Amino acid sequence: MRFTRILVGVAVLVVAVWILIGEQLAGVSADAVINARLSSVRAPVAGDVTLAPLSLGARVRIGDDLGSIEDARADTVRLADLEMEVRLEAAASARETSLVAWLQDQITALEARTLAYQSSREQELATRLERARARLELLEADPAGEAGDVPATLSQGQTENSGDPLLPGIALEYAKEKVSALEVELAALQSGVHLGDGYNDAPWSEQWRADLEARLAEHQSAQKEADDRLAAVTARLDAERLRVNRLTASPLRSSINGILWELRTESGENVQRGDELLKLVNCDSTIVTLSVTENIYNGLAVGDPATFRPQGHGSTFEGTIVRLAGSGAETVYRNLAVAPSTRHLERFDVAVDVPGLADDPDFACAIGRTGRVFFDARPLDWLRGMFDR
Structure with a gap:
């Protein structure tokens, strides 16, 4: 019995020593902070800034309004010149359009x-031809003129000579000539050619129309050129308006999901293009930064697992080492929200990616929240797991 008690006591002592040594020798960070990248909002144009009524620490989403910049002194001379050019080209195009419509x-x-x-x-020639054929028939039926008076079928100057005698034979030939000439003239007219004294091959109205059609083609070409110039100047005007609008007024929008971390200006201040206005913390880039001793640091490698336990909280979050920056790693914190302490810089810097923080409402963007990171399994992890449930 006494021997059993001695064995149980020795076993308890060994377990206690093992737990103490295991807990103390386990790799653990001296400090750990939930950190994230900073995003600067800069002035896209020069002008007077107006910020949205947001307080420090306010949550913002992608596309949220952060304010605006307006500049009433933006240069609009080029815009005015282009507007005048557009009006001139529009007037030229309207003039050509009017001329084309009038010519048509x-x-x-x-x-x-x-x-x-x-x-x-055509009706006139048909009538004349009909009468000329009738006269020809009369002369052919009575070539000697016995049935009537020859002069009744003749006309003065029948052979283009006013001194010609009025003879039946000449009258017959004249009638045949008249019929043949009228037939030729009517056939030509029906084919589109006009014959007659003082005429060309087309009447005056057709000649004038041909001239107007040539002028129409010229003005249609000028109208197309004017329309093309108007379209080109209008495109330049639209681009200039867009440029002036961007110079005179520009909204400020959030490009990330995060929180307002720092104000670098106030509403009403005049800023220049590129000036830093706000700083936002990118909550989608949350990591845990920490420092460890040299012995622990030398045993770590990128990709190794790690466990983050927030201070004062029973939950633990699994993570992965993503950066080993070593000692004096001040420069790697220039774009992070929480800067390292002097004590931190005296040790060896480590960064751990902890995806589970984004899914926890208490730690999704709890920048500055502290805790500890463990790199080795410890004897009492099973007990901590029971409390974490």
Whole structure:
């Protein structure tokens, strides 16, 4: 019995020593902080800034309004010049359009006039030909002129000579000539060629229409050129308006999901292009930064597992080492929200990616929250796991 008690006591002592040594020798950080990258909002244009009514620490989402910049002194001289050019080109295009429409109306009217003239002229020639054939038939039926008075079928200057005698034979030949000439003239008219004293091959209305059609083609070409110039100047005007609008007024939008971390200006201040206005913490880039002793640091490697336990909280979060920056790693914190302490810089810097923080509402963007990071399994992890449930 006494021997059993001695064995149990020795076993308890060994377990206690093992737990103490295991807990103390386990790799653990001296300090750990939830950290994230900073994102600067800079002035896209020069002007007077107006910030949205947001307080420090306010949550923002992608596309949220952060304010605006306006500049009433933006240079609009080029915009005014282009607007004048557009008006001039529009006037030129309207003038050519009006001329083209007028010429088309005139050509249409002349086409109708030509058709009317041709129809009337055809009727005239048909009537004259009909009467000339009737006279020819009369002369052919009574070539000697016995049945009537020869002069009744003749006309003065029948052979283009006023001194010609009025003889039946000459009258017959004249009648045949008249019929043949009228037949030729009517056939030519029906084929589109106009014959007659003082005429060319087309009437005046058709000649004028041909001239107007040539002028129409010229002005249609000028109209297309004017429209092309108007379109080109209008495109330049639209681009200039966009440029001036960007110079005179520009909204400020959040490009990340995060929190307002720092104000570098106030509403009403005049800023220059590129000036830093705000700083936001990118909550989608949350990591845990920490420092360890040299012995622990030398035993770590990128990709090794790690466990983060927030201070004062029973939960633990699994993570992975993503950076080993060593001692004096001040420069790697220039774009992070929480800067390292002097004590931190005296040790060896480590960064751990902990994806589970983004899914926990208490730690999704708890920048500055502290805790500890463990790199080795410890004897009492099973007990801590029971409390974590």
